[in-house]
Amino acid sequence: xxxxxxxxxxxxxxxxxxxxxxxVLKKSYRIFFPSPEAAEQDxxxxxxxxxxxxxxxxxxxxVLYVGMSSVFHSIIGLDENLNPVTPLLNWADRRxxxxxxxxxxxxxxxxxxxxxxxxxxxxxxxxxxxWMKKNSNAKKFCSIKAYIxxxxxxxFVEELSLASGTGMMNIHSLEWDGEILEITGVRKEDxxxxxxxxxxxxxxxxxxxxxxxxxxxxxxGGGDGVMTxxxxxxxxxxxxxxxxGTSGAFRVVMDRPVIDREGISTWCYLxxxxxxxxxxxxxxxxxxxMWLRDIMKFKDYNDIIEEAKESPAGANxxxxxxxxxxxxxxxxxxxxxxxxxxxxxxxxxxxxxxxxLEGICFRIKDIHNAVKRVGSxxxxxxxxxxxxxxxxxxxxLLSDVLGKDIIVTNVENPSAFGAYVMALKSxxxxxxxxxxxxxxxxxxxxxxxxxxxxxxxxxxxxKFLYEKLVDYYYKE
Numbered sequence: 438x439x440x441x442x443x444x445x446x447x448x449x450x451x452x453x454x455x456x457x458x459x460x461v462l463k464k465s466y467r468i469f470f471p472s473p474e475a476a477e478q479d480x481x482x483x484x485x486x487x488x489x490x491x492x493x494x495x496x497x498x499x500v501l502y503v504g505m506s507s508v509f510h511s512i513i514g515l516d517e518n519l520n521p522v523t524p525l526l527n528w529a530d531r532r533x534x535x536x537x538x539x540x541x542x543x544x545x546x547x548x549x550x551x552x553x554x555x556x557x558x559x560x561x562x563x564x565x566x567x568w569m570k571k572n573s574n575a576k577k578f579c580s581i582k583a584y585i586x587x588x589x590x591x592x593f594v595e596e597l598s599l600a601s602g603t604g605m606m607n608i609h610s611l612e613w614d615g616e617i618l619e620i621t622g623v624r625k626e627d628x629x630x631x632x633x634x635x636x637x638x639x640x641x642x643x644x645x646x647x648x649x650x651x652x653x654x655x656x657x658g659g660g661d662g663v664m665t666x667x668x669x670x671x672x673x674x675x676x677x678x679x680x681x682g683t684s685g686a687f688r689v690v691m692d693r694p695v696i697d698r699e700g701i702s703t704w705c706y707l708x709x710x711x712x713x714x715x716x717x718x719x720x721x722x723x724x725x726x727m728w729l730r731d732i733m734k735f736k737d738y739n740d741i742i743e744e745a746k747e748s749p750a751g752a753n754x755x756x757x758x759x760x761x762x763x764x765x766x767x768x769x770x771x772x773x774x775x776x777x778x779x780x781x782x783x784x785x786x787x788x789x790x791x792x793x794l795e796g797i798c799f800r801i802k803d804i805h806n807a808v809k810r811v812g813s814x815x816x817x818x819x820x821x822x823x824x825x826x827x828x829x830x831x832x833x834l835l836s837d838v839l840g841k842d843i844i845v846t847n848v849e850n851p852s853a854f855g856a857y858v859m860a861l862k863s864x865x866x867x868x869x870x871x872x873x874x875x876x877x878x879x880x881x882x883x884x885x886x887x888x889x890x891x892x893x894x895x896x897x898x899x900k901f902l903y904e905k906l907v908d909y910y911y912k913e
Contacts, residue, residue: 441857476529504860507582514575533568554705561604598659664855688716702767717766717804748791757796
């Protein structure tokens, strides 16, 4: 029996095939925002959600293999016995921005980037570890996936993709970087051992019994973003994935590590020892709609989309810079904040909703342009994933903004599906035949030339306003 688990920001999803049909189960957990810069979660609440889902896998075989996918950039501070002494800090936690700035002043931005292909930013581990050392008695550190793996197998390990997304792993040697370990005051043994994503680890017998199987193996898999590329079979530089969920990203698979030689706009992570993912991510995707829903009393996300349809392209002159949680790629300005420009007494909720959707799409265009430049690629096959694919209106809007066709497949949970594929590959199964059988194109969205021309002008306005406000947010 094979199953896959995707440990996301807001929920975990379990995927398996039973009696010839795919089953997907979901369990949510909480995010706490104790301050404007903080984003915390309870690692044991997440573990319980994962465990409860795994207990629902039917015991059709004696042995269960579980492919694993997990959110990037999570970190938990642990004691010497690997018990949590801090909450889980997820990618949105920016409290280590001062430590990040201290590292930048002392070592320069390229010192870390050249080694790890990860820019200095509060979401990465170097600054977060320094912050944790000041504010807790943490001795060891790991991701939420490594924590769950340890509780289930006793092994303290991490796979290549999540390790490459910490900002601590040397992308050339594929080991924890010695100089960065020294800078952060961390020993190699204080971090999980880095393993292949195809590594199988046997779950403790008592846990396997509780799950209803004689034996259970965890296949380490990868980070949710790169598992998405695996899941929708976007594995060459002529193709790309675009994701908008809680956050958002644009990714292209390369056969080597690629970094920005002209600046620092993109990151590069691994899928496995042969495949690298060049891309960039935004902090503010669906989380902007979450804020709109709560602040402006929309019923739900669909209500926001429906109201946005009532406003024309350009939202009647409104420009929304959607940096509610700071910025990641391509400029990495974590102090930046959200801005609504052009507001008048004649504007309605529908205009604000439209401007928010357009602003998120402009952010994706930022990343698209950066990846295109850094990788010397121009992917024409763009596959959309994430929650926004449930809205044809929003996917069409992104197609109009990018001026490119966007494909939506039948794969509703690509990160979990990618982890399933990794589990199959670890067992020596025919992965290509499996993907050819299971993945198909559902719809292709073509850009409207008139709307694209409007959005090209508006994108220039967006960039102009963005640059004008940089000094305001970075004044001392």
